[in-house]
Amino acid sequence: MFRKHHIESSLRFCVLALLAAACGGDDGAPPASTEQPASAAARVKLKGPQRLANDLAQALAIPRQELCRELGQADCFETHDIVLGGVDPYRLRIDEPLPEAPVTAPMAVDRIALSACGERAARDFAAPGDAVVFAEVAGAGALPSTRARAAVARRLYERLLARPADAAEIDALVAFGDQLTDHAEPARQWAQLACYAVATTTENLFY
Amino acid sequence: MKSSLPLATPAARAMATALVLAASATTAHAMAVAPTVVCDTYPDADTCRGTQPACTLCHTAPPVRNDFGLQVEAALAPGMPRPLDIDAFAAALPAALMAVEALDADGDGTANFDELQAGTLPGDAASKPGEGGLAVCEANTARTWAYNVCDRDAVYTYRKVMLDFCGRSPTLSEIEGLSASADAWRAIHDTLDLCLGGNFWRGRDGVLWNLANRKIRPSAAIKSGEDPGSIPLADYDDDYNLFVYNQIDDHDARELLTAQYFVARDDGDFTTYTPFTRTPAEDLAERGIGGVQIVDIERRAGMLTTRWFLMSNTMFTPIPRTTAAQAYRSYLGLDIARMEGLMPVANEPVDYDAKSVDQPACAVCHATLDPLTYPFTRYEGITGGAGGGGLPASYNADRLDRFGATDAPTTPDAPEAGVILGQPVADLLAWAQVAANSNEFARTTALDYWQLLVGEPPRQADRDTFDGLWQAFAGEHGYSVERMLHDLIDTEAYSVP
Numbered sequence: 001m002f003r004k005h006h007i008e009s010s011l012r013f014c015v016l017a018l019l020a021a022a023c024g025g026d027d028g029a030p031p032a033s034t035e036q037p038a039s040a041a042a043r044v045k046l047k048g049p050q051r052l053a054n055d056l057a058q059a060l061a062i063p064r065q066e067l068c069r070e071l072g073q074a075d076c077f078e079t080h081d082i083v084l085g086g087v088d089p090y091r092l093r094i095d096e097p098l099p100e101a102p103v104t105a106p107m108a109v110d111r112i113a114l115s116a117c118g119e120r121a122a123r124d125f126a127a128p129g130d131a132v133v134f135a136e137v138a139g140a141g142a143l144p145s146t147r148a149r150a151a152v153a154r155r156l157y158e159r160l161l162a163r164p165a166d167a168a169e170i171d172a173l174v175a176f177g178d179q180l181t182d183h184a185e186p187a188r189q190w191a192q193l194a195c196y197a198v199a200t201t202t203e204n205l206f207y
Numbered sequence: 208m209k210s211s212l213p214l215a216t217p218a219a220r221a222m223a224t225a226l227v228l229a230a231s232a233t234t235a236h237a238m239a240v241a242p243t244v245v246c247d248t249y250p251d252a253d254t255c256r257g258t259q260p261a262c263t264l265c266h267t268a269p270p271v272r273n274d275f276g277l278q279v280e281a282a283l284a285p286g287m288p289r290p291l292d293i294d295a296f297a298a299a300l301p302a303a304l305m306a307v308e309a310l311d312a313d314g315d316g317t318a319n320f321d322e323l324q325a326g327t328l329p330g331d332a333a334s335k336p337g338e339g340g341l342a343v344c345e346a347n348t349a350r351t352w353a354y355n356v357c358d359r360d361a362v363y364t365y366r367k368v369m370l371d372f373c374g375r376s377p378t379l380s381e382i383e384g385l386s387a388s389a390d391a392w393r394a395i396h397d398t399l400d401l402c403l404g405g406n407f408w409r410g411r412d413g414v415l416w417n418l419a420n421r422k423i424r425p426s427a428a429i430k431s432g433e434d435p436g437s438i439p440l441a442d443y444d445d446d447y448n449l450f451v452y453n454q455i456d457d458h459d460a461r462e463l464l465t466a467q468y469f470v471a472r473d474d475g476d477f478t479t480y481t482p483f484t485r486t487p488a489e490d491l492a493e494r495g496i497g498g499v500q501i502v503d504i505e506r507r508a509g510m511l512t513t514r515w516f517l518m519s520n521t522m523f524t525p526i527p528r529t530t531a532a533q534a535y536r537s538y539l540g541l542d543i544a545r546m547e548g549l550m551p552v553a554n555e556p557v558d559y560d561a562k563s564v565d566q567p568a569c570a571v572c573h574a575t576l577d578p579l580t581y582p583f584t585r586y587e588g589i590t591g592g593a594g595g596g597g598l599p600a601s602y603n604a605d606r607l608d609r610f611g612a613t614d615a616p617t618t619p620d621a622p623e624a625g626v627i628l629g630q631p632v633a634d635l636l637a638w639a640q641v642a643a644n645s646n647e648f649a650r651t652t653a654l655d656y657w658q659l660l661v662g663e664p665p666r667q668a669d670r671d672t673f674d675g676l677w678q679a680f681a682g683e684h685g686y687s688v689e690r691m692l693h694d695l696i697d698t699e700a701y702s703v704p
Contacts, residue, residue, distance in 0.1 A: 037356050037357075038356070039354075039356045039704050040356060041666070041668070041700075041703070042704075043661055043662050043663060043700065044662070045662040047370065050374055050407070051370055051374055051375065051376075054374050054375040055375055055376050058375055058376070058378070087417055087420060089417070089420040089423075089424075089425050090425050090426065090427035090430075091427050091428075093424075093426070095417075095420035095421040095424070096417075096420065096421060158379045159378075159379075162366075162376060162377060162378055162379040162381075162382055163352045163379065163382075164352060207366060207367060207370050207376075
């Protein structure tokens with residue numbers, strides 16, 4: 001349910017069956033993959049632009065105003081305020097969030113997440129010694145080791161979703177990196193897309 | 208529990224019924240008395256808890272009946288000549304309702320009686336009781352970070368409280384701290400208190416601020432004061448400040464409708480709200496023409512008499528029905544445009560302004576709306592018309608005199624006294640007192656927060672909890688919104704994943 005992120009095939013992620021394998025690492029074995037009973041009365045709300053911005057800023061340690069700018073100028077959250085569930089009662093006379101998310105809402109989320117994750121990756125790769133999220137891979141040019149990728153994967157879950165990743169989730173993030181070997185900067189590309197994958201999960205966008 | 212005859216009590220409903228049955232034999236009035244009779248017949252029905260069913264229970268657009276209304280009609284006073292007068296209709300309706308209890312008018316698999324009890328529409332197949340309740344849960348006893356969907360989950364609730372009230376998710380470290388605390392639920396309530404003081408909740412354009420949008424209906428183009436629009440007429444910042452002030456700390460939310468003060472806001476790391484009371488002359492000297500509130504102190508009724516509310520709703524209208532309807536809708540949850548809250552008054556509408564509202568099709572609503580409006584008629588909107596009138600957005604006892612020439616000779620005869628929720632009132636101050644102390648006000652306030660925080664209206668399984676919530680809000684919590692919120696986060700609807 002909430003705890004399983006949706007993996008976009010268009011971004012060349014691999015979907016793995018739930019495994020109980022431990023990936024090891026300095027922090028010990030991750031939780032075994034488990035099935036969670038479905039909620040009997042699920043009530044889910046979209047975070048909306050302000051909460052999403054606050055969470056990304058907190059998780060990626062980037063000031064809110066520096067997360068994403070359209071055309072390098074306009075703040076993305078202000079630009080896409082209404083489609084993300086915001087309001088504008090003064091000029092547009094939109095007093096409450098739209099009852100249904102418009103078709104452009106996922107596009108706006110994608111743009112914001114890619115931008116924010118790309119910004120974190122750029123900062124960490126520019127100064128690997130001060131890296132906040134991608135320390136294990138920031139100094140690499142070629143695709144980092146699975147061990148390094150697993151460490152970053154765990155950190156992404158802990159920072160973005162505030163919980164440990166389970167074994168299957170770590171494996172999924174690690175594995176798609178193998179498809180980036182032809183990219184000019186596979187390490188940085190993997191870092192940005194791994195972050196994007198977790199940041200755009202249902203679990204992160206709703207509560 | 209309640210003061211001044213809430214309509215939910217048998218005594219109040221009897222009074223309301225008596226007012227309606229006192230005169231007039233039009234079919235339109237007979238239809239509008241039906242919701243009261245329904246609640247007399249089924250006092251425990253969900254649709255009668257702190258409110259009354261709308262006319263859409265039996266009708267599409269009166270007098271056209273839906274499938275349920277057709278069944279009731281077929282069982283109504285068989286053999287008696289039509290049309291029925293009000294007395295005969297009201298006397299026969301209970302038996303007709305009971306005669307069709309076992310039927311299923313909309314074919315949704317739920318009997319009419321069960322739908323009435325559940326608060327769904329027996330004439331609408333898309334409206335039927337949900338399954339509700341906690342299903343049989345598959346308990347997950349393994350050590351896991353997954354939520355416990357079979358019971359209240361502290362981490363789940365903590366995360367929601369942080370997001371709803373503080374505007375961000377808790378970090379992993381904060382969650383681990385919660386899990387390690389001696390009393391996680393106490394810690395969650397402490398977190399709520401902390402967040403309630405923050406700007407995300409109570410600051411400008413915060414959660415509370417936006418809760419008022421559809422009640423205030425701002426427009427930047429005609430805003431005065433700070434950041435004025437191109438045609439500055441009135442400043443709605445005063446309305447937002449007054450609204451937020453009465454939702455925070457332990458303030459009495461009823462003062463939304465009864466306050467004779469206004470509120471100043473100081474933006475900063477922690478926004479503060481400070482009430483002040485100034486005469487119009489004092490306020491003009493303090494804030495100038497752009498910000499002055501013009502209604503005299505003794506004639507103020509909270510959100511109902513702000514300059515913005517009067518200017519934007521009443522405008523140039525002698526009988527400002529839009530103003531009354533907006534107040535009825537915003538603070539009592541009764542939307543006359545949807546035929547909700549119809550409690551027709553005998554010998555109404557008089558149609559003082561000659562708008563033909565006394566025609567049968569119009570009188571269905573205007574028999575309630577016009578007497579609801581009369582107390583608003585002495586408050587200017589934007590002055591105009593013959594003679595110019597008094598100051599804008601002020602109280603003017605002689606306001607209607609100038610409309611005799613522009614609207615109808617009888618317009619000045621419209622009384623200041625009116626009727627709200629079946630109760631006669633002498634003026635707008637009395638109107639506001641009845642409204643603020645009503646079940647409808649308490650229920651609507653609670654419903655605003657339930658929908659905001661739970662994300663949807665109460666489901667069937669939530670009804671008892673929701674009723675307890677608004678009743679406690681009006682009772683032991685003394686209309687304190689924040690105390691009600693502490694109750695709300697403990698409900699199953701909020702805290703069970």
